[in-house]
Amino acid sequence: MNYIKFTIVVGILLFVNGCTFFPYWYSHTNIEKKETAIETKASFHVIHDRGSHENTLVILVLSGGGSRAAYWSASIMLALEKVFENQNLDILKEVDIISSVSGGSLPAAYYVISKDPEVPTGKVRSERIWRADIVKELMTRNYKGKWFGNWFWPNNILKYWFTAFDRSDIMAQTFADNLYDVAAIGTAFGKDLKFKDINPERPYIVLNSTNGTRDAFAEVFPFTEDRFDTINSDIGEYEISRAVMATAAFPAAFNYMTLKDYNASGKKDFRFVHIFDGGNADNLGLKSAIEILETNKDQYNKFVLILIDAYTKNTGVDGGLPDARKALSFAVDLNFLDSLDTLLANNHDNLIDKTIEMLEGLGRQPVQNGKKREYLFYHVRFEDILDLETRQNLNRIKTDFKIMESDIHEIDTAVKTLMVEENDCLGAIKDILMEEKTEHQISYCIWQN
Numbered sequence: 451m452n453y454i455k456f457t458i459v460v461g462i463l464l465f466v467n468g469c470t471f472f473p474y475w476y477s478h479t480n481i482e483k484k485e486t487a488i489e490t491k492a493s494f495h496v497i498h499d500r501g502s503h504e505n506t507l508v509i510l511v512l513s514g515g516g517s518r519a520a521y522w523s524a525s526i527m528l529a530l531e532k533v534f535e536n537q538n539l540d541i542l543k544e545v546d547i548i549s550s551v552s553g554g555s556l557p558a559a560y561y562v563i564s565k566d567p568e569v570p571t572g573k574v575r576s577e578r579i580w581r582a583d584i585v586k587e588l589m590t591r592n593y594k595g596k597w598f599g600n601w602f603w604p605n606n607i608l609k610y611w612f613t614a615f616d617r618s619d620i621m622a623q624t625f626a627d628n629l630y631d632v633a634a635i636g637t638a639f640g641k642d643l644k645f646k647d648i649n650p651e652r653p654y655i656v657l658n659s660t661n662g663t664r665d666a667f668a669e670v671f672p673f674t675e676d677r678f679d680t681i682n683s684d685i686g687e688y689e690i691s692r693a694v695m696a697t698a699a700f701p702a703a704f705n706y707m708t709l710k711d712y713n714a715s716g717k718k719d720f721r722f723v724h725i726f727d728g729g730n731a732d733n734l735g736l737k738s739a740i741e742i743l744e745t746n747k748d749q750y751n752k753f754v755l756i757l758i759d760a761y762t763k764n765t766g767v768d769g770g771l772p773d774a775r776k777a778l779s780f781a782v783d784l785n786f787l788d789s790l791d792t793l794l795a796n797n798h799d800n801l802i803d804k805t806i807e808m809l810e811g812l813g814r815q816p817v818q819n820g821k822k823r824e825y826l827f828y829h830v831r832f833e834d835i836l837d838l839e840t841r842q843n844l845n846r847i848k849t850d851f852k853i854m855e856s857d858i859h860e861i862d863t864a865v866k867t868l869m870v871e872e873n874d875c876l877g878a879i880k881d882i883l884m885e886e887k888t889e890h891q892i893s894y895c896i897w898q899n
Contacts (some may be wrong), residue, residue: 477614478722479692482712483684490645490686491562491654492674494547494738494745500653501544503883506752510545510653511739512554514698514729515760517853519553521589522760522861526830527557528582529869530756534880541876544883545756547654547742549735551728552698553760553849555657557589559694560629562652563643575647576632588629590858593851597624616705618695621851626691645673645693646686656738659696660731662706662724670731671696671723672738681723682712697728700849734759736801740808747812753825754879755805761798762832762845802829806894813893824882827894828875834898835864873897 496507512523530541550558565574567581600606600620609615631640632647648655657673671677673693678685696707706724714721731737739755809825832844840863847857869876875895 475613478708478710480683480709481687483682487684491648492645496546496746500546507750508545508754510548511735511757512550512558513759514552514733516553516849518847519760520556523554523758524557524585524589525865526758533869545653549656549738551658551735555694555697559690562648562655574649597621618699618704618707622692622695630691642689657693657697658728659725662726670737671725696725699726736805751823755827757829759831
């Protein structure tokens with residue numbers, strides 16, 4: 451009891467003073483780059499093509515949206531494996547690179563560190579399995595509750611109040627223990643996976659956060675080798691769980707994630723990069739998708755981009771209410787969330803338009819052999835569900851790191867409705883991947899049912 455009282459008193463003193471006793475302790479975990487650093491698959495450059503179609507670049511983009519995005523993205527990915535199973539086409543295995551943000555980063559990162567069930571033991575360091583029942587259970591865990599529980603580990607209490615260790619660090623460890631470690635799965639005793647541990651048979655990956663550092667404020671900060679090179683750091687030795695957390699560190703709920711910039715000339719010349727939720731710069735992951743297209747455009751004459759979008763529309767305040775305040779608004783006015791949603795909505799539409807423009811520009815450029823380029827941008831949305839009740843229920847799912855059983859059911863219904871052979875967008879992707887003659891001349895495709 452005396453220990454708890456002491457911790458509380460010190461915590462109050464630190465809060466009042468606005469500092470910690472040991473601000474450099476646990477401020478970062480990235481290390482300086484060595485000459486022995488190995489190549490990883492965290493890159494915009496697709497060097498080792500995946501799948502059976504070498505002239506086709508397939509990009510998978512997973513949006514933000516907490517557990518809603520995590521489960522929606524994972525369920526669509528699992529469906530892409532099966533929709534054309536009778537024609538011996540696994541669309542997910544054709545994906546060359548993934549760009550993800552926030553909640554979408556959970557299944558993206560899990561996929562690249564996992565292996566298929568038939569892969570022998572010892573082939574992949576994590577030994578984690580990509581299988582529908584396992585993946586869906588992992589994406590629906592109550593990470594918010596687990597995060598809160600992890601606050602009360604004695605070592606976390608001490609680090610939280612006395613060092614730079616913060617709420618985001620606790621959530622990063624929560625993700626590691628449940629999704630991204632090697633042994634003792636589901637406990638705090640596993641060995642956290644790093645970018646060097648990505649399954650070499652999986653796609654390249656770009657996890658996207660937002661830079662909150664002065665002079666680079668609001669820029670996308672992608673977890674890639676090129677970006678880590680700018681701070682002279684080795685991404686291969688960086689924990690995947692911390693990168694995922696950085697893409698999902700929503701302001702107010704979580705703190706900045708911090709990286710050390712090793713370009714400083716002297717031992718006492720410290721400089722850091724502070725990053726947070728990727729959705730603030732781009733809640734879709736399309737800015738990095740555009741960079742991927744630009745980086746690899748000369749290698750391919752066919753481009754397929756699949757955006758799994760968990761965006762929900764904010765319908766605003768009920769016009770029939772004389773007072774727009776809710777219970778919590780008497781302490782903190784929550785209209786700042788509506789303001790943020792307005793900005794995200796405008797950014798959302800602008801990024802889609804910019805991606806279409808990029809693809810259309812590629813389509814007008816001939817490749818070296820003189821052939822016309824083919825391209826397709828398939829946008830998977832909640833709006834594609836024509837059943838009004840289901841669509842409304844999907845749009846009510848909160849952005850949080852926990853998800854209700856009823857919400858899981860609605861997403862399952864939506865996936866079963868959209869991921870079918872009759873889906874014209876999927877059919878056009880199949881034609882491109884199987885190199886069948888097609889009359890599809892589509893740059894941007896949506897399919898509603």
